[in-house]
Amino acid sequence: MKSGVCPKCSSREVYSGENIKMKKGAYGCNTIPLGGFLGSQAALDNYVCCQCGYVESYINNPKDLEKISELWEKVEG
Ligand SMILES: [Zn+2]
Structure with missing residues (x-):
């Protein structure tokens, strides 16, 4: 999608x-x-x-990704 x-x-x-x-802040409409x-x-x-309405979302901040790897449960395949 990024391509x-x-x-x-x-x-x-x-x-x-x-x-x-306003990606982030009071409205919080584009955050997780x-x-x-x-x-x-x-x-x-x-x-x-x-064309079809498909949406992909990415987190760009490396610190947020770091936090997620600490706080969230890892999915074991
Ligand atoms: Zn499409």
Whole structure:
């Protein structure tokens, strides 16, 4: 998806919300809860396919990823 191609429909109509304002903060509409202290949250970068509507989300902050690996349960395949 980050390469601009939708994995579901192979369209190139992929748009990134990486640089939109208010990703994080009072509205909290583009975050996921990390758990831990004071309910901290990680901002998400969303990639949307405007052909089929598929959405992919990424966390860009390495510190948030570190926190998740400490706080969340690892999925064992
Ligand atoms: Zn698509």
